[in-house]
Amino acid sequence: MKSNPAILVVDDEKDHADVLVEALHRQGSAVGAYSVEDALRQIDRRRFDIVIADLNLRSDKTGLDILDAAREKHRDTVVILITAYATIETCKQALRRGAYDYLVKPIDVDQLRLMVTRALASRKGSEPESDFVFPGVRSRSPAMKRIFHVLRRVAPTTLSVLIEGESGTGKELTARAIHDNSPRHDKPFRPINCAGLTESLLESELFGHVKGAFTGAATDRKGLFEVADKGTLFLDEIGDMPLSMQAKLLRVLEDGLVFPVGSTKPIVVDVRVISATNHDLAKLVEEKKFRQDLYFRIRGVSITLPPLRHRLEDIPELFGYFLNQTTTALGRDIHRITEAAMNILINFGWPGNIRQFRYTVQTMVVMCDSDTLDVQDIPPEITRIKQLSGQVQADVVAAPVASTDALFGKTLEEVEREHIANTLRLTHNNRAEAAKILQIGERTLYRKIKEYNL
Secondary structure (H helix, E strand, C coil): CCCCCEEEEECCCHHHHHHHHHHCCCCCEEEEECCHHHHHHHHHHCCCCEEEEECCCCCCCCHHHHHHHHHHHCCCCEEEEEECCCCHHHHHHHHHCCCCEEEECCCCHHHHHHHHHHHHHHHHHCCCCCCCCCCCCCCCCHHHHHHHHHHHHHCCCCCCEEEECCCCCCHHHHHHHHHHCCCCCCCCEEEEECCCCCHHHHHHHHHEECCCCCCCCCCCEECHHHHCCCCEEEEECHHHCCHHHHHHHHHHHHHCEECCECCCCCEECCCEEEEEECCCHHHHHHCCCCCHHHHHHHCCEEEECCCHHHCHHHHHHHHHHHHHHHHHHHCCCCCEECHHHHHHHHHCCCCCHHHHHHHHHHHHHHHCCCCEECHHHCCHHHHHHHHHHHHHHHHHHHCCCCCHHHHCCCCHHHHHHHHHHHHHHHCCCCHHHHHHHHCCCHHHHHHHHHHCCC
């Protein structure tokens, strides 16, 4: 990272651009561009560390075009978009295309400076070799940093990838990041959830069908393999795919040929497949519930995403990211959280992982009546568990203890099973909280739950 980062501010309202340039002069060499054409010329001539662009410009192009141009020129350029109004869809679109973050006018200069500081810090902390862009995700977790390292290596290749992890850990986001950082980034990315679909419907969705193939097939329809040609197909929850369908999928992956339902004419496809599951596929293979040959075919590179409870150091950063996303989408002026509220978020077990955490932040913003989030804004199901922590400790201690006579004749395993079951009941099955009270590791608790069939 250069000691004097180059910053470009793009806004066709010259006065507004000049104010931002002046506000950022201490953080780097900031210059302004007052039209799309001027901005594109400067991006083409000079490498910028940060580009701050108005989304809505008086032109046939928008800030998204500037975002694309900046990332195409230098993939590690950080782009922050600003606008007078925003929708959730434009936020999602900007973040998918690689924007670092999003601000709504009128701009809080202090907030912008803080965002720029964080953006510069994230670039300093990245590996020198890295041009891997994972929109909105920054991590202090050693486990996640190792995963980013693997993703950088695998993204430019054509290898199939298997992403494993609990529900809500960000498997689709990871798949999108691999696609966005691959040579196929300008081609389609098509996701499909394999769970809950009948075999016939899944086959039609993946391979397509011809007119008259079955009742209701009034026209020819392309399948996702054909739609995603030259791009990426994301097979979510592949562990739930029926065995007979697994055989058909394997044939396509091996031959690169798709036969639409009702057709004998093959279609040649070139698709990179990324799969995901919250099951232990190796165990399913042992149990004959998943084909071993397909398992090895989709497992070119395997990535296991850690649950949020194993990367609690990332919660403040994730909170800031989701807070900015939500306040931007809802037009709320909320920028702070009390220490007490943050401590509750950090110490919660998050069984729903990042998905649950994101929804929690969104709920907090909706419920907040001031410019600062506090404990009362946290959903009750989370504060209740946190408040139970001390009470449950007391309840476990105060719970009726079996007499020696009652224990006589019981094995140690039976006594242990009862104690674990009682603790789980008192914590409303919050395993992270139960493990803390029992003073054992979560993995040990999970193993015992499975062992005792709790």
